[in-house]
Structures are given as C-alpha cells and as structure tokens.
Amino acid sequence: MTMLAKRLFAYAWAAPWSALGLAFGMVAWLLGARAQIHDGALEFGGGRVGAVLSGLPGGLGFSAITFGHVILGLDHATLAQCRAHEQVHVRQYERWGPFFIPAYLLSSLAQLVRGRRPYRDNFFEREAYECCPAAGGRRIRV
Numbered sequence: 001m002t003m004l005a006k007r008l009f010a011y012a013w014a015a016p017w018s019a020l021g022l023a024f025g026m027v028a029w030l031l032g033a034r035a036q037i038h039d040g041a042l043e044f045g046g047g048r049v050g051a052v053l054s055g056l057p058g059g060l061g062f063s064a065i066t067f068g069h070v071i072l073g074l075d076h077a078t079l080a081q082c083r084a085h086e087q088v089h090v091r092q093y094e095r096w097g098p099f100f101i102p103a104y105l106l107s108s109l110a111q112l113v114r115g116r117r118p119y120r121d122n123f124f125e126r127e128a129y130e131c132c133p134a135a136g137g138r139r140i141r142v
C-alpha cells in the first residue's frame with residue numbers, strides 16, 4: 001500500500017468517530033468556537049466551549065477530548081498544550097477504528113475492577129502519557 005493509500009485508509013477507518021467529533025465540533029462552533037487544522041486533525045476550541053466542558057459535574061470535566069481526527073478543547077492555548085497527547089489518541093483511533101471507544105471503555109472498566117484508576121491507568125492513557133507526560137493532569141481526556 002502506498003503512503004497516500006495508508007493515510008486515506010486511516011481516515012476512513014476512524015471516520016465513524018470523526019463524524020461524531022464533527023457533530024460536537026459543529027455545536028462548539030455554534031457556541032463560538034474556532035476551528036483549525038493541526039497535524040492532520042481538526043481542532044475546535046474557544047467560545048463558550050470552555051465553560052461547558054469544565055463545568056461538567058462529578059470530576060467529569062476535561063481540558064481536551066479526541067474523537068477520531070477531531071479534537072475539542074477548552075481553548076486554543078489548551079489545545080496547543082495538549083496536542084502531543086491528543087495526537088497519540090488520534091493514532092490510536094487510526095489503529096483501532098470503530099473499536100477504539102469500546103476498547104477504551106473496556107480498559108477503564110478492567111482497571112476499575114482491579115482497584116486501579118479508570119482514567120490514569122487506562123491502557124490508552126498510559127500510552128499517551130508515556131509519550132507526553134507534560135500534558136498530564138487530573139482532568140479527564142479521551
């Protein structure tokens with residue numbers, strides 16, 4: 001497979017989650033977010049998105065979240081700070097495609113059952129934090 005064919009396949013394989021991210025991105029855009037493309041991913045941030053994302057109850061607030069090739073963040077400064085970490089998740093979506101979120105949730109459940117932290121000990125988060133420990137923090141990201 002040529003390089004271009006591989007890239008096209010990666011986008012197609014992750015497309016179901018990218019479509020969901022795009023739907024969230026459109027809502028974010030209606031709330032005043034700006035969109036930009038970085039490293040092959042579409043990033044949405046700013047507007048009233050930050051207030052909505054950080055105001056989620058029960059510690060569910062997060063600073064950035066990735067769906068396929070779409071990344072939503074509080075604002076563009078936060079997106080820049082989290083970019084390397086979220087790009088690891090983009091690569092994970094490219095590997096796992098439609099199975100990524102079920103696998104992610106199963107990994108969290110497995111950690112919970114073993115008495116570990118469902119977010120920080122999640123297989124996919126460990127991989128992302130190994131690459132980019134600077135993006136670490138308590139806030140939940142997918």
Ligand SMILES: [Zn+2]
Nearest residue numbers: 125128141142
């Ligand atoms: Zn993460």
